Amino acid sequence: MDWHQLWVITSAPDNVPIVGLVFLVPFYVWYGLRQSFANDRLIAQLEADPALAKTHHRKTQPFQSDWSKEVPVWPFLLRIEFLAALIVTVILFVWSITLNAPLEEPANPSITMNPAKAPWYFLGLQEMLVYFDPWMAGVVLPTLIVVGLMAIPYMDMNPLGNGYYTYKQRKFAILAFCLGFIVLWVGMVVIGTFIRGPGWMWFWPGETWDHNRLIFEINRNLDDIFGITSAWGKGIFGAIVTGVYFAAAGYGTHKVILLTEFNRRVYARMTLLQYLALQFFLTTMLLLPVKIVLRLLFRIKYIWVTPWFNI
Amino acid sequence: MADESPVQPESKGEIGLLEKVKEELKPFQEKLEQDLAGMKAPQKTQLYKSIFRVKHDETPRSRSLGVLSNVFLHLHPARVNRDAVRYSYTWGMGGITFYLFIVLTFTGVLLMFYYHPSKIVAFRDILYLEHDVPFGKLLRNMHRWGAHLMIITVWLHMFRVFLTGSYKRPREFNWVVGVILLVLTLLLSFTGYLLPDDQLGFWAVTVGTNMARASPMLGHEGPLGPQFGMTPYNDVRFALLGGSIVDSNALLRAYIWHCIAIPIIASTFMIVHFWRVRKDGGISGPSPVGLAKEIKWDRLGER
Numbered sequence: 001m002d003w004h005q006l007w008v009i010t011s012a013p014d015n016v017p018i019v020g021l022v023f024l025v026p027f028y029v030w031y032g033l034r035q036s037f038a039n040d041r042l043i044a045q046l047e048a049d050p051a052l053a054k055t056h057h058r059k060t061q062p063f064q065s066d067w068s069k070e071v072p073v074w075p076f077l078l079r080i081e082f083l084a085a086l087i088v089t090v091i092l093f094v095w096s097i098t099l100n101a102p103l104e105e106p107a108n109p110s111i112t113m114n115p116a117k118a119p120w121y122f123l124g125l126q127e128m129l130v131y132f133d134p135w136m137a138g139v140v141l142p143t144l145i146v147v148g149l150m151a152i153p154y155m156d157m158n159p160l161g162n163g164y165y166t167y168k169q170r171k172f173a174i175l176a177f178c179l180g181f182i183v184l185w186v187g188m189v190v191i192g193t194f195i196r197g198p199g200w201m202w203f204w205p206g207e208t209w210d211h212n213r214l215i216f217e218i219n220r221n222l223d224d225i226f227g228i229t230s231a232w233g234k235g236i237f238g239a240i241v242t243g244v245y246f247a248a249a250g251y252g253t254h255k256v257i258l259l260t261e262f263n264r265r266v267y268a269r270m271t272l273l274q275y276l277a278l279q280f281f282l283t284t285m286l287l288l289p290v291k292i293v294l295r296l297l298f299r300i301k302y303i304w305v306t307p308w309f310n311i
Numbered sequence: 312m313a314d315e316s317p318v319q320p321e322s323k324g325e326i327g328l329l330e331k332v333k334e335e336l337k338p339f340q341e342k343l344e345q346d347l348a349g350m351k352a353p354q355k356t357q358l359y360k361s362i363f364r365v366k367h368d369e370t371p372r373s374r375s376l377g378v379l380s381n382v383f384l385h386l387h388p389a390r391v392n393r394d395a396v397r398y399s400y401t402w403g404m405g406g407i408t409f410y411l412f413i414v415l416t417f418t419g420v421l422l423m424f425y426y427h428p429s430k431i432v433a434f435r436d437i438l439y440l441e442h443d444v445p446f447g448k449l450l451r452n453m454h455r456w457g458a459h460l461m462i463i464t465v466w467l468h469m470f471r472v473f474l475t476g477s478y479k480r481p482r483e484f485n486w487v488v489g490v491i492l493l494v495l496t497l498l499l500s501f502t503g504y505l506l507p508d509d510q511l512g513f514w515a516v517t518v519g520t521n522m523a524r525a526s527p528m529l530g531h532e533g534p535l536g537p538q539f540g541m542t543p544y545n546d547v548r549f550a551l552l553g554g555s556i557v558d559s560n561a562l563l564r565a566y567i568w569h570c571i572a573i574p575i576i577a578s579t580f581m582i583v584h585f586w587r588v589r590k591d592g593g594i595s596g597p598s599p600v601g602l603a604k605e606i607k608w609d610r611l612g613e614r
């Protein structure tokens with residue numbers, strides 16, 4: 001266990017924000033889900049007791065029937081905003097006094113940094129470079145992430161859970177988002193920061209960064225395993241494998257989406273375009289963990305090799 | 312008075328003069344007293360009224376007007392959902408993000424006074440800031456850490472909006488505006504990374520923009536790129552860097568995107584974002600929980 005190496009990584013000034021992230025994200029996940037579960041208990045209670053549902057104010061916040069529903073912004077909101085600004089200012093001052101922003105040697109194209117890392121918030125993208133070629137990892141997938149995020153409100157046709165925390169009423173949406181945001185995005189940022197060392201090689205936390213380490217890992221393509229050698233054969237084989245993947249993943253997500261009676265009603269509301277878009281974004285997102293597993297566990301690099309592009 | 316009694320002893324005349332002066336000053340004294348009395352109630356002065364436009368007293372109506380008739384505060388409604396002002400619902404993340412944007416604009420403008428976007432000089436300016444400019448180091452640190460913090464708070468803001476389902480009807484479009492703001496925030500940070508012109512920024516931007524040359528059709532190493540006539544001297548990467556390598560043109564472009572273009576674009580989208588929060592009926596909740604069996608499935612499409 002090389003504590004020094006671990007310290008060097010975590011205390012690099014530009015990595016300190018991720019150390020913050022590693023605590024803040026779990027905290028807010030817990031904070032949000034706690035309120036979701038509280039609301040879910042209330043929902044269960046109201047569903048079991050229709051008479052209560054008629055009269056109940058339907059919130060978990062403290063309530064008295066003679067309280068007005070609204071409060072004046074001045075002072076009730078403004079004082080909180082003022083306080084928040086004050087606290088953020090203090091945090092920022094303390095942080096800036098105690099920790100200096102990094103400044104390396106002047107830019108020098110002839111001395112490469114190893115590892116050359118992007119700023120931490122882009123390490124998710126850089127980590128994707130391990131699993132996909134640059135045109136996918138650097139251009140296509142980021143574009144799809146942005147477009148997919150924008151499309152969420154137009155694909156989620158579940159009318160429940162608008163304006164309150166809940167898990168039970170939106171299980172699928174919440175799990176899918178957490179997979180994308182927490183597991184994949186934040187997870188890969190953490191891997192990129194704490195695990196990837198010189199040569200973008202995998203070093204477990206506490207393992208010494210050995211700049212001379214060589215790994216003789218033999219990455220194969222899926223077609224090599226099947227002994228396909230001709231370019232045509234590879235292209236067609238890859239197209240079939242990719243097609244099979246999307247069909248299987250699509251079928252799997254379809255089954256999961258239609259698991260409950262309620263979700264089947266939501267599904268019935270969707271147009272074909274909405275549903276196909278949802279399937280497209282979900283299955284493309286799932287391609288990433290699939291390729292991570294293929295690459296890290298089975299040393300398989302590409303599943304589809306053509307003269308023009310590889311996936 | 313002097314005209315009425317022309318023959319008077321000198322001493323008497325002096326007393327008369329003093330009284331005369333006193334007499335003459337009386338109106339001024341009254342005015343002074345008025346002014347002093349006015350100072351005890353500054354809100355009655357013309358200056359005050361001209362600035363604040365409306366009278367303020369401790370009535371609910373007046374408090375509402377105080378918010379509604381103020382340029383900065385009128386982003387807010389006069390009254391809000393009593394449970395929405397609790398920290399637990401919004402986590403204050405949108406507001407904190409906005410506040411950080413303001414802090415960054417402020418510290419950024421101060422940094423611009425000391426920074427020249429050209430090779431060699433840029434790096435020296437940072438050294439100068441760190442070692443010679445009073446509070447220069449603090450300034451640079453605050454700008455750096457504020458930017459990192461802003462990224463964390465935008466992510467958490469997005470996560471909160473998702474968990475509360477606040478992107479649902481009628482707020483779909485504001486979520487889209489939000490995603491654009493997310494991208495702009497990341498781009499702001501990224502363009503700023505190059506500006507110190509040190510190894511860290513140089514290699515980060517080299518790695519980042521190298522991906523651009525792999526763009527399908529638009530990059531010279533991307534699928535179909537060569538077929539579209541792309542070379543290292545005319546593809547998107549060239550357009551981003553103003554050259555085929557990360558050099559002085561790239562620095563200037565990063566500077567202009569970072570200090571002028573993206574802040575203006577982001578501010579514009581923020582205006583739209585806040586406007587839509589209001590127009591979509593204010594903050595989405597916490598609203599009463601809905602129950603599955605109460606949904607009127609056939610009437611859902613109506614706004």
Ligand code: HEM
Pocket residue numbers: 401403404405406407408409412465468469472475477478482485486487488489490492493496581584588593594595596
């Ligand atoms: C520069 C970035 C951003 C700023 C300054 C900002 C600011 C705000 C503020 C001040 C609010 C009021 C409520 C709150 O504080 O939570 C808000 C609401 C909202 N934001 Fe953002 N936001 C930003 C980015 C985003 C992003 C990335 C998204 C989503 C992808 C988003 C989606 C929304 C939505 C849908 C609402 C309405 C929420 C509701 O009514 O509960 N915003 N934003």
